[in-house]
Amino acid sequence: MRPATGEQYELDFGDLSATIVQVGAGIRSLRFAESDLTEPYPAEAQPPSACGIVLVPWPNRVADGRWEHEGETLQLDLTEPAKRNAIHGLLRRRPYELVDRSDSTVTQTATIYPEPGYPFLLDTTVMHELHTEGLTVTHSIANVGDTPAPVAVGAHPYLRIADVPPEQLTVTVAARTRFEVDDRSNVTGETPVAGTDYDLSAGRRVSELDLDTGFADLPEGPVEHTLAADDGRRVVLWGDDDFRYVQVFTHRKFATKPGGVALAIEPMTAPANALNSGRGLRILQPGETWTLNWGIRPEGFGGEAYLASWG
Incomplete structure (x- = not known):
């Protein structure tokens, strides 16, 4: 039986392994030795709740699928x-x-x-690479049309640490504001997180959270967000300077056990509804190519043995 996500590309480097799929250029699994670093799913399944996929030419939502471009109202499929x-x-x-x-x-x-x-012509490329620091994902977007194209990029990994229930982990997200949304998950405003339950900068237990929340106002320079176990193991999601936004999603229907949670930390170059707001959009000129990187790095999964595995 053919996998629901097309070709399955098995990657290996030392103790790291990954399965990258053809449909959505998604991450179906990422492991260090016997420890899952992302939520896996079966080969016969579609990616549950966008698990591991690439989000381009926009991440998250466009309200009503409608946006304005150069005085014209455009309608996306809902x-x-x-x-x-x-x-x-x-x-x-x-x-x-x-x-x-x-x-x-x-x-x-x-x-x-x-x-x-979306009346634009783009060539997109995604490279997944395992190396001494973990997984790096490199996106290249080329405008091969004849008009400037608004573009944003995101990804949808669900992180975990081996068999530790995600609700027992601590998530840390470097962000100073969050986006408020309506009952359709569309942005209605932006507010500081300091002093609120949405402040994840010092770390919060996943069991305390109920989020499908976009965050902004990240520190300058490459940004790191972490998921940590009490024994010192951590999974770090990092993004280069283009990834100035992040979505955190505590998903209880996708959890691997009843009553549990799956945690998505989604790096994004623009927030929800960016095609309308313009915030974070990259306007690619004809002939221009945009290249950007994010990745996942395990830490504390074996001390000297971890380093020795790279020989």
């Missing part, structure tokens, strides 16, 4: 019909084509062709 939104871009369920692969890397490409709601 891919979140229950809330009447367009969500997570145009490549979520599309297969990528293989460009190159080795034991520890795979590079895939997909083209975004013009359509009524």
Whole structure:
């Protein structure tokens, strides 16, 4: 039986291993030795709740799928019909084509062709690479059309630490503001997190949280967000200077055990509804290419043995 996510690319580097899939260029698994660093899912399943996929040319939601561009109202397909939104871009369920692969890397490409709601032509490339620091994901977006194109990039990994129940872990997110939303999860405002239950800068137990929340006002420079166990093991999600926003989602329906939680920490270059607000959008000129990186790094999973595994 063919996997629901197309080709499965198995990567290995020392004690690190990953399964990268063709549909959505997603991460189906990421492990250090026997420890899961992301939530895995079966080969016969579709990515549950966007698990591990690439979000391009916009992450998160566009309210009503409607946005304004140069005085014209454009209408995207409503891919979140229950809330009447367009969500997570145009490549979520599309297969990528293989460009190159080795034991520890795979590079895939997909083209975004013009359509009524997004009339631009983009070539996109995603490279997943395992190395001494963990996993690095490199995105390249090229405007191969003849008009400037508004673009944003995101990803949707669910992090975990081996068999530790995620609700027993501590999440730390470097952000000074969060986006308020309505009952359709669309942005209505922005407010500081200091002194509120949304302040994750000093770390919060996942069991205390109920979030599907976008955060902004991150520190300058490359940003790191962490998920930590009490024994000192940590999974670090980092992004380069382009990833100035992050979404944190405590998902109880996707949890691997009843009553549990799966935790997504989603790096984004723009927040929800950016096609309307313009916030964080990159305007790619014809012929221009944008390259950016984020990644996942395990820490404390074996001390000297961890370092020795890289030889």
